[in-house]
Amino acid sequence: MATETSAKSIVLVSTDRDFVKETRSAFASSDAIELKVVEKNVADLHGEVIQAEPGAVVVDLDATKLAELEALQRLVRRLDGGAPVLVVSASFDAAAARILVQLKVADFLVKPVTTADLVRSCIRALKGPGRDEQSEAQIHTFVPAAGGVGNTTLAIQTAFQLHDTGGGASTCVVDLNLQQGACAEYLDLEPRFDISEIENQPERLDRQLLEVMLSQHESGLSVLAAPARPTEMRTFDTDVVVRMLDLVSAYFDNVVIDMPRTWFPWTETVLLGSNKIYIVTEMTVPCLRNTQRLIQAFAQAAGREVSPSVIVNRFEARRFEGGVKQNDVEELLGEHFAGGIANNYKLVREAVDRGVPLHQIDAEANVLKDLRRIVFPAEAGAGPVASSRSLFAFGRRLLRRAG
Structure with missing residues (x-):
């Protein structure tokens, strides 16, 4: 060489x-x-x-x-x-x-x-x-179409699947809901990311400080999440978010981002830097309509560089008479429809209350099988299919390859 x-x-x-x-x-x-x-x-x-x-x-x-x-x-x-x-x-x-x-x-x-x-x-x-x-960090970003659609649950379970399937690949969940995120609580972890330490000097965030701010799950999964501050509503400079994601992706093979519903000045940048974007929605008319609006907003903001896939959570192929049906969803979402996740509220609620991943309760759960078909479309353990176009440099470009 x-x-x-x-x-x-x-x-x-x-x-x-x-x-x-x-x-x-x-x-x-x-x-x-x-x-x-x-x-x-x-x-x-x-x-x-x-x-x-x-x-x-x-x-x-x-x-x-x-x-x-x-x-x-x-x-x-x-x-x-x-x-x-x-x-x-x-x-x-x-x-x-x-x-x-x-x-x-x-x-x-x-x-x-x-x-x-x-x-x-x-x-x-x-x-x-x-x-x-393929050594560049793969960035999977989850965006909720509405509150309570299960965005955080699916983001976390995707992270576990990537972590377990990657043959030792490291994975980090990044909770970008910096005011009232729930990723750490879903896993019974203490959120340790103090953004006030770096918001005025993002260059201060280095590997050593990142290690201090990461929460570690017993499975080996890492979580970067800030303590909830529901009374605060403020945004942060794009430089802060980019620096954070750049550093995280430099040291992890997979990065899963849990996005907030609110559109911030840095939202478009995160979307542009993602390899795969999932909009999480559910089978209600208001939610599906807002999903359409998000797809249009992504196209207007980022053009062809961003093409989201839509996951319909709590999906039921046969709905009650007069309700939204599978054909309605497929026709409405078209090529953006990635698949549905079975409605297994009891299992998900137990996992959240206990702070454990779904597979620890039921490794063969229908929710996990449905999610796997979406995240691993080529399947058979070959790993996720994602184009390698992350602009953030996102670390792998700095430490492992040039794009």
Whole structure:
């Protein structure tokens, strides 16, 4: 592998003198990688990158400036797949996320960037995709269509299935209902994520602090959840949420996100970074109508990059006369309908009251079988089918591969 990278160079485009200096130092001792620096703004480039014949390109830009993003787009087109592009920026928002997903950049790093993260990311980019294609964290996001539809229950049970089926794959549940989440309580765990520690300085969240804030289930499943504060109603900067998810996915193979009903400024970013999105609903007319609205909202906010699957919880193929029937659901949801989960209220309630997973009570429960058919469509233990397009960089891009 060293012989592959020795013939390639990395071109850094940046006007940040401190960042250039740090990057030079990071690669100074490497015999395998040659660093070439173009000290220009990306919008002022005139062929310098192409002339350098790069193996990979690192572009330091301001992701909030449209002119620089347009210049990046032109550069990507000129490279025409000949070299992976990594983007570094001190800022990040949902609009930039959408553009970078469309450009298929190899990685996106938010300043301040540690030299170790940058070097790892560059090496993975030089190696190229393929060998570690499936090693990126898989992000499964659950969104409730209404209150009480069982979103948290299905998110947690999906996490257990991923954890148990992955052959030692690590899994973390992230409860993004930061005011009144219930993931930790469903598993009889103490929520330990104190977001006030990092909300003003998201860069403070590192591996060591993450370990302190994770709750551990006896099964090995990890949970990142904040203590419930029902009297507080406030949002958090997108940078805080991205930093948190970026770090979690760097150290776990599977990440399952339990989303709140409320749409926050960071919601679109989370959706864009997810490999699979499930809207959880149930067989009532108001709930199904709101499910349609959510599907439309996702399309308007994130376009074709987001295509949610709908899980109908407490599903009954035969309903009472005059009620919603299976044909109605299939016709209403169309291609978004992923399947239904049997109505087994007694089992679910017992599991929640005892703080244990469903399989600990009944490993053959119909609820688990239905969920498995949805989460593992290819089945037979082969693992979930999900496209590897997580923009967050989400860790695997930093520590295990380039996208």
